[in-house]
Amino acid sequence: MFRAILWISKMPVMWTIGGQHKNNFQIFGKFDGDASKTQIKAGYYTADQKLIFGVTIDCGKKKWSTQVTDPENKDKDHVKNSLSGDLAGECKSGEIFDIWLKIHQPKMMSWIFNGQGLQFKTRKTPFRHGQTTIYRERL
Helix, strand or coil: CEEEEEEEECCCEEEEEEEEECCEEEEEEEECCCHHHCEEEEEEEECCCCEEEEEEEECCCCEEEEEEECHHHHHHCCEEEEEEEECCCCCCCCCEEEEEEEEEECCEEEEEECCEECCCCCEEEEEEECCEEEEEEEC
16 A cells, blocks of 8 residues: 655645546645745655655755655665756745656656656666567656
């Protein structure tokens, strides 16, 4: 069993869970107050509360980062930053926001915040068609 959890610190945000659809999770909300002090954290966890894949959005710093459980220290539940970058837009009071977690395969997941993909690395995935192997590049 897996579940998604959302934390919002310094809470100038109203939010609702949009639901789950075929391993995609959507969260919708509205910034209510000074959004520059808002930090949004969302995560996908195992049933025993171990992080699979998380995201932090720091509206004040206009930055984002993704987190994973360090595979070398997973017994200690050691979390490390995976990727980080700049937000494409600002978090403004009164504006609506959305966060999506898309689960493509067990080890292929991506976060989206207000239409901005929060990843920049790609990987080649092999697909077989008879005797031929075709590689597709994916985010």
